[in-house]
Amino acid sequence: ExxxxxxxxxxxxxxxxxxxxxxxxxxxxxYFYWYRQxxxxxxxxxxxxxxxxxxxxxxxxxDQFSVERPDGSNFTLKIRSTKLEDSAMYFCASREANExxxxxxxxxxxx
Amino acid sequence: xxxxxxxxxxxxVSEGALVLLRCNYSSSVPPYLFWYVQYxxxxxxxxxxxxxxxxxxxxxxGFEAEFKKSETSFHLTKPSAHMSDAAEYFCAVSLSxxxxxxxxxxxxxxxxxx
Numbered sequence: 602e603x604x605x606x607x608x609x610x611x612x613x614x615x616x617x618x619x620x621x622x623x624x625x626x627x628x629x630x631x632y633f634y635w636y637r638q639x640x641x642x643x644x645x646x647x648x649x650x651x652x653x654x655x656x657x658x659x660x661x662x663x664d665q666f667s668v669e670r671p672d673g674s675n676f677t678l679k680i681r682s683t684k685l686e687d688s689a690m691y692f693c694a695s696r697e698a699n700e701x702x703x704x705x706x707x708x709x710x711x712x
Numbered sequence: 713x714x715x716x717x718x719x720x721x722x723x724x725v726s727e728g729a730l731v732l733l734r735c736n737y738s739s740s741v742p743p744y745l746f747w748y749v750q751y752x753x754x755x756x757x758x759x760x761x762x763x764x765x766x767x768x769x770x771x772x773x774g775f776e777a778e779f780k781k782s783e784t785s786f787h788l789t790k791p792s793a794h795m796s797d798a799a800e801y802f803c804a805v806s807l808s809x810x811x812x813x814x815x816x817x818x819x820x821x822x823x824x825x826x
Binding site: 700 | 744748754755756757758761763802804812813814815816817818819
């Protein structure tokens with residue numbers, strides 16, 4: 602069964618460093634998403650991506666964040682200069698019809 | 713804008729007892745409604761969804777939910793809890809627009825007691 606994959610499973614970085622989180626969506630899906638979940642809190646929408654451009658973004662998704670689909674399979678989230686409060690689980694999802702399929706997440710720890 | 717409220721951040725039931733997890737939503741237009749389950753250190757798995765049609769929807773693992781427009785609710789139930797149901801459950805809503813991003817509730821941690 603096709604699934605969304607994410608790498609790495611855990612990323613530790615120093616404050617101020619750039620990180621790139623990677624996702625491989627399900628191959629025939631057209632809509633892609635990033636969400637984050639700060640420990641003990643709800644899952645929050647960051648950004649949606651369709652046809653090689655951002656279709657919606659939340660107020661969390663400021664200039665420090667960017668997304669890219671560099672090739673036909675990968676979908677990346679870049680945080681330019683990480684802050685302590687960026688520590689969270691980041692989930693990628695891709696959508697077919699009305700259902701979003703989530704990856705297992707990347708746990709980002711900013712020290 | 714839409715929002716989701718899940719009453720009860722922690723729910724405990726005995727094995728074999730009824731599971732009832734509450735979800736109320738706020739939306740200016742007819743929403744799509746979802747329940748996701750998250751096991752420890754794992755991603756989100758879809759349990760069930762309501763988009764249109766029959767208001768009682770059945771999902772995986774014996775769960776079901778009923779969309780009640782008059783009550784703006786989408787409560788999740790299971791007649792008989794199993795130990796393997798212990799997990800965190802998230803209710804979510806999306807609108808029917810093109811992006812359809814999900815707005816999640818704060819989650820309910822279900823504990824099943826032997």
